[in-house]
Amino acid sequence: MEKVSVSFTLNGEPVTIEVPTTWNLLKVLRECFELNGAKEGCGVGECGCCTVIVDGDAVNSCIYPIPEIEGRSVLSVEGISGTDGGLHPLQKAFLENNAVQCGFCTSGMIMSAKALLDKNPEPTEDEIRTGISGNFCRCTGYVQIVEAIEMAAKNKEGNF
Amino acid sequence: MIDYEYKIPADLHEVFTLLKEYGEKATLVAGGTDVMVKIRNTRKAPEVLISLRRLEDLRYIRKNGGYRIGGLTTHRMLELSNLVRTELSALHDAASQVGSVQVRNVATLGGNICNAAPSADTAAPLLVLDAAVVLEGPGGRRRVPIAEFFKGTYRTVKEPDEVLIEFDIPEKMGAFGSAYWKHSRRKAMELPLIGIAVSVKLSEANEIEDSRIALTVAAPTPIRAYLAEDFLRGKPFTDQVLKEAGEIASSSECCTLRTSLRCEAWYREDMIKIFVPRMAKLAAERIKSR
Numbered sequence: 001m002e003k004v005s006v007s008f009t010l011n012g013e014p015v016t017i018e019v020p021t022t023w024n025l026l027k028v029l030r031e032c033f034e035l036n037g038a039k040e041g042c043g044v045g046e047c048g049c050c051t052v053i054v055d056g057d058a059v060n061s062c063i064y065p066i067p068e069i070e071g072r073s074v075l076s077v078e079g080i081s082g083t084d085g086g087l088h089p090l091q092k093a094f095l096e097n098n099a100v101q102c103g104f105c106t107s108g109m110i111m112s113a114k115a116l117l118d119k120n121p122e123p124t125e126d127e128i129r130t131g132i133s134g135n136f137c138r139c140t141g142y143v144q145i146v147e148a149i150e151m152a153a154k155n156k157e158g159n160f
Numbered sequence: 161m162i163d164y165e166y167k168i169p170a171d172l173h174e175v176f177t178l179l180k181e182y183g184e185k186a187t188l189v190a191g192g193t194d195v196m197v198k199i200r201n202t203r204k205a206p207e208v209l210i211s212l213r214r215l216e217d218l219r220y221i222r223k224n225g226g227y228r229i230g231g232l233t234t235h236r237m238l239e240l241s242n243l244v245r246t247e248l249s250a251l252h253d254a255a256s257q258v259g260s261v262q263v264r265n266v267a268t269l270g271g272n273i274c275n276a277a278p279s280a281d282t283a284a285p286l287l288v289l290d291a292a293v294v295l296e297g298p299g300g301r302r303r304v305p306i307a308e309f310f311k312g313t314y315r316t317v318k319e320p321d322e323v324l325i326e327f328d329i330p331e332k333m334g335a336f337g338s339a340y341w342k343h344s345r346r347k348a349m350e351l352p353l354i355g356i357a358v359s360v361k362l363s364e365a366n367e368i369e370d371s372r373i374a375l376t377v378a379a380p381t382p383i384r385a386y387l388a389e390d391f392l393r394g395k396p397f398t399d400q401v402l403k404e405a406g407e408i409a410s411s412s413e414c415c416t417l418r419t420s421l422r423c424e425a426w427y428r429e430d431m432i433k434i435f436v437p438r439m440a441k442l443a444a445e446r447i448k449s450r
Contacts, residue, residue, distance in 0.1 A: 001161075001163055002163075002165055004166070021164070021165060021166045022162055022163060022164060022166075022205075024196075043200055044197045044200055044201065045193055045196075045197060045259070045262065045263060046349055048260065048262060051262055057236070057265040057266075058261055058262050058265060059262050059265055059266055060262045060263070063192055063193060063196040063197060063200075064192070064266070065166060065189075065192060065196065065209075065211070067166045067168055067211070068168065068192075068211065068213055070168070112261065112262070115261070116261075130261065130348075131261055133260050133261065133347060133348030133349070134259065134260020134261050134262040134263060134348060134349060135260075136349075
């Protein structure tokens, strides 16, 4: 199986890996870097559990071919905490609003929310719902999640 | 074991060189939201994937007289474009409802059309906007009206050694508006049960000068309902006229509705009858709001 060498920025750090050409970004995050926040739910870009941010945009890492990552900047949920290592305002808001139940969707949900707030710091409820429309949650019914994102947008502490 | 080579050409010239080298072994991939999913689901892959993702030059939305939209333009770019929202409204309706934000960030308009699913959301708007598809191959460029582009389910007139370069949409003079309705059970990550696009051009006397009606999931390919369009031409823009147009568009003279796992044929027929008039009215409302 042919291998490919890929250099990119992962959570602010320059990295280089050599993996089979057929691997996707999700597999690389989990198997090369043990970053297990992004998860495989469906594996075909339907559920959003694997959402990470590539060059500022939320994408499904499970269908993002790894050769395409060359030269790009990848942000996973592990990379969003502050320099002090504390929780990101979105993570705090999710906890305070009981927006986490089983937790499987949470990392992806937070990354979609972050990508939204980075570009649109004061979204309407409708815009929030569109922003997370690619993230399946089978526990909460979404209400607490939407409220958490609204709270995070209101209580901005520095940059998202 | 799934195995394939993954080529990332930097420009069109390299794309054509690779296409020549690998011929039928190669498949072009743009955003990958159809190709990568198909590989995963079928456990079968072409020998070589040729990625178009680095052809950043082919991502654009331009207006200069008519409109030109690059083949690699993402659905998200269309969704966020004020120009598309106000002047090519039906395309905005469709592009902003494909998949999810994550999908729209990478999935391209060219990819949606070349995949040629009967349910391709963006096909119906392109049909009612009279778009032409510009293809480039070893022999140069050619233009194909979108109404002649689809050859069958997942089949198009694009040759394997051609690349979809852009979509050309003629300038719409006068009182023109368009709208698309994706009829589905959810708002996201969904395919249309039936998709209805309508464009109208009205005279000062509120008569229908011209109209286009296009449907997805109503036949093996996205289609235009020519008979219903002919019926509307020159008629007054009234409820009764629109109702009749919906009946014609939903008839077996225009489409070949089928019952599938997702929806029964009679329901698709009923929804065409309801949404042809509604989309015509929305298109007309948008003329006023411009």
